Amino acid sequence: MKLDQHLHRIGNDIVAVHLVVTDDGITVIDAGLAGHWRELTAELDAVGRTIADIRGVVLTHGDTDHLGFAERLRRDHGVPVFVHSADAARARGEVKAKNSWGHTKPAAAAGFLWYAVRKGGLRTTYLTEVSEMADGDVLDLPGAPRILGLPGHSPGSVAVHVPEADALFVGDGLTTRHVLTGQRGPQPAPFTDDDEQALTSLDRLGELRAKWVLPGHGAPWDQGVQEAIQQVRVAARPH
Template sequence: MTPDGVHTFSFEFEFGGRELTVHPTAVETDHGLVLLDVGLPGAAGQLRDALADVGRSLDDLSMVLLTHHDGDHAAGLAELAGETPLIVVTHEDEAPYVDGRRHPVKADPDDERYPPETVDIELTGGETFHTAAGPMWVVETPGHSPGHVALYFPDQRFLVAGDALTNDNAGADSFGGPKPHFTPEMDVAIDSVGRLAELDVETTHCYHGGTADAGTERIAAIYDERRS
């Protein structure tokens, strides 16, 4: 169950010759909405419509917190920043890829990258944000990317996993670990799954696949299976 004060969305894009659906999250705070990940170019219009559905607008948005710098999470950031003033936040190990000092890890070096954007706050892990759903903890979950983070709401037992976990896998059970093809350091990523398994989780929201009725026990099972 999604906690009060947390809004999850479904955005659809054309990406790599296929339809891509992603699931950003907006979190209410006393200082405006915090958007967890953006999406690809075109996300600003979809976000405007999604916020209107919950009685909000782009003017209510104060911050974007990127779980990591991959284009399907961050490529729409510059467009959104052109629509409304934003504080941009990401882990310090992701910041050089977002602001243009480094080329995105998984992109071809010869390909044009998405427009860089200034990072205003660099996280180191362990930070707490105060939200309408209670504290939101920043949990370091590297592996899928160098400074990937997840966001955990301990009062709600709710986890926003980014790409550290996925909910669009083939088979009877769609909930699973990070995708090997898109995860350069899989051993590190599985260690991060183990870190998430230490949390008291009831519900997990994944950027790919959306919200799953899956918590600590399921996450621990993925860790046990994938670490062997």
């Protein structure tokens, strides 16, 4: 699905993958679930591109629902996969996420699990090699993605700012659709290692300007970075 001139999305509001499409090639932000491969190739066909146009995958963190087809691209097509050094072991399957579920609503949680199963979430292939990145890096990839450390959800969580696409990819730094409750709108993401640190990390994004705030789960947000962060903070307050 085309969101903007340089911006495409596959998946849905449960799990989303984003493509930055430029004249120099394509950067993939996160790799969803293994079953998103078919949607990836269909989207490439729709824009007249091929797998050969993908120059790199940038992971916002190393959780399994963001690894999806990353190893397939790396292994079979030589596409480098970038992950923050603090999440490299997680992306290789050497360190497991804590996966604290917290508050859930059965129907929403069941929908998330069913979607994950249908899309191959039970057969995640971990990465065998990663290209490590760090806070402040500007990667030599289409769109010149800039890496902003956003620890909390995981130690190596990052946001990815791509000015050419007017987009800020936040991974699970926040969500606009809670996969375990179905609640919509900007809010803290579930399965977060350190909730307090995740909220504090959002301060790093406060001065950024981008039309699009794009989480790994939930609808694209186009009402401003600062408004998204404010709504997350409100949602995080004890009720």
